[in-house]
Amino acid sequence: MVSVLKRAIAIAFILIIGYWIASALSHVPFGADKMLVGNYYLQHVENQTGAINAVTAIVVNYRGFDTLGEVTVLFIASTGVAALLWERKRKRTARTEGTIVLTTGTRLLFPFILLFGSYIFIHGHLTPGGGFPGGATIATGFLLMYLAFTTYRIPHRGFEVSEGLAGMGYVIVGLIGLAVGGYFLFDWIWQTWKIGTVGNLVSGGFIPVIYTLIAIKVGTELSGIVDNMLREGSS
Amino acid sequence: MISAYYFGSIALIMIGLYTVLVKKNLLKILVGLSIMETGVNLLLISIGYISGRSAPILSEGVGPNQAVDPIPQALVLTAIVIGVATTAMALSVAILLYKKYGTLNIEEIRRLRG
Numbered sequence: 001m002v003s004v005l006k007r008a009i010a011i012a013f014i015l016i017i018g019y020w021i022a023s024a025l026s027h028v029p030f031g032a033d034k035m036l037v038g039n040y041y042l043q044h045v046e047n048q049t050g051a052i053n054a055v056t057a058i059v060v061n062y063r064g065f066d067t068l069g070e071v072t073v074l075f076i077a078s079t080g081v082a083a084l085l086w087e088r089k090r091k092r093t094a095r096t097e098g099t100i101v102l103t104t105g106t107r108l109l110f111p112f113i114l115l116f117g118s119y120i121f122i123h124g125h126l127t128p129g130g131g132f133p134g135g136a137t138i139a140t141g142f143l144l145m146y147l148a149f150t151t152y153r154i155p156h157r158g159f160e161v162s163e164g165l166a167g168m169g170y171v172i173v174g175l176i177g178l179a180v181g182g183y184f185l186f187d188w189i190w191q192t193w194k195i196g197t198v199g200n201l202v203s204g205g206f207i208p209v210i211y212t213l214i215a216i217k218v219g220t221e222l223s224g225i226v227d228n229m230l231r232e233g234s235s
Numbered sequence: 236m237i238s239a240y241y242f243g244s245i246a247l248i249m250i251g252l253y254t255v256l257v258k259k260n261l262l263k264i265l266v267g268l269s270i271m272e273t274g275v276n277l278l279l280i281s282i283g284y285i286s287g288r289s290a291p292i293l294s295e296g297v298g299p300n301q302a303v304d305p306i307p308q309a310l311v312l313t314a315i316v317i318g319v320a321t322t323a324m325a326l327s328v329a330i331l332l333y334k335k336y337g338t339l340n341i342e343e344i345r346r347l348r349g
Binding site: 011013014018022034038041042055063066130199222229 | 237238240241242245246248249252253256257281282283284285286290291294299300302304305306308309312313315316317319320321323324326327328330331
C-alpha cells in the first residue's frame with residue numbers, strides 16, 4: 001500500500017526536476033545548427049577515415065580509445081553477471097520444449113540471423129549499424145536457440161577463447177598503429193596504405209576490421225549473459 | 236516554449252523517475268531505469284537534430300552540409316551499450332536477491348536485514 005503522501009511528494013519532486021530540465025533546454029533551440037566539432041568531422045570524414053558513415057567513423061576512428069573503454073565495460077559486465085550467478089552445479093530449468101513452429105522456425109532462421117548480423121557489422125562504415133548492433137543481432141540468434149531447445153547450450157570454451165582473442169585483436173590493431181604512425185589506434189590501413197575507394201566495401205581503413213572484432217566480442221558476451229541468466233543452480 | 240521532442244523525452248525521464256521513486260517491485264524499478272535511459276537518449280538525439288537535414292551518412296545528395304550532428308548519435312550508441320550492460324548486472328543482482336529472500340519487494344527486503 002503506497003501512501004498518498006509519498007506519491008504526492010514523488011510527483012512534486014519529479015515536476016520540479018522536469019521544470020528544471022525544461023528551463024535549461026529552453027535556451028537550446030530545436031532544429032538549429034549548433035555544430036562545432038561535428039562540422040569538422042563531417043567535412044573531413046571521407047578524407048581522413050575513408051568511411052562515409054560519420055557516426056561509426058567517430059566511434060571507431062576519432063574516438064577509438066573511448067570505444068576500447070566501452071568494450072571493457074561490456075566485458076566487465078558480462079564477467080560480473082557470470083561471477084554473481086556462478087554455482088557449481090547448474091542446469092537449464094526450462095520444463096517445456098518449444099512447439100514445432102518455434103523449433104522448425106529457429107532451425108530455418110538461425111543461419112540467416114547470423115548472416116544478417118554479419119552483414120550489419122561488415123558494412124558498418126557504409127550503412128547504419130556497426131559492431132554493437134551486429135553483435136547484438138548475433139546474440140539474438142543464440143537467444144532464439146535457447147528459447148526453442150531446452151537442452152541447447154552455447155559452446156562455452158570456444159566462445160570464451162574467441163571473446164578473448166577479439167579483445168586482444170583490438171589492442172593489437174591499436175599497437176600496430178602505435179608502431180607505424182606514432183600514436184595508439186592510428187589508422188594505419190587508411191592513412192598509410194590508402195586501401196580501397198571511398199564508398200566501396202573495401203574502404204574505411206581499420207573500421208571494418210575493428211568492427212568485426214567488436215561484433216565477435218559483443219555477440220559472444222551477450223550470448224554468455226543469456227546463458228548465465230537461463231541456467232540456475234540445482235538447489 | 237520548448238519543442239515537442241524535448242517535451243516528450245523529458246516526459247519519459249519523469250515517468251521513469253516516478254517509477255523508480257514509487258514502485259516497490261525491484262523489476263519494476265529496473266524497468267523505470269530503462270525508461271529513464273530511453274528518455275535521455277532521445278533527448279540527446281533531438282538536441283543534435285538540425286531541421287531539414289539527413290542522417291550523417293555521406294552519399295549521393297547528402298554532402299557534409301546536409302547532415303545532422305553526428306556526435307550525439309555516436310554518444311548515444313555508446314550509452315545504449317552501457318545501458319544494456321548495467322541492466323544485465325542489475326538483473327543478476329535481482330536474481331540473487333530473490334534467491335536469498337524469496338521476494339522482490341524492496342520494503343520486505345529492507346525489513347529482513349538492517
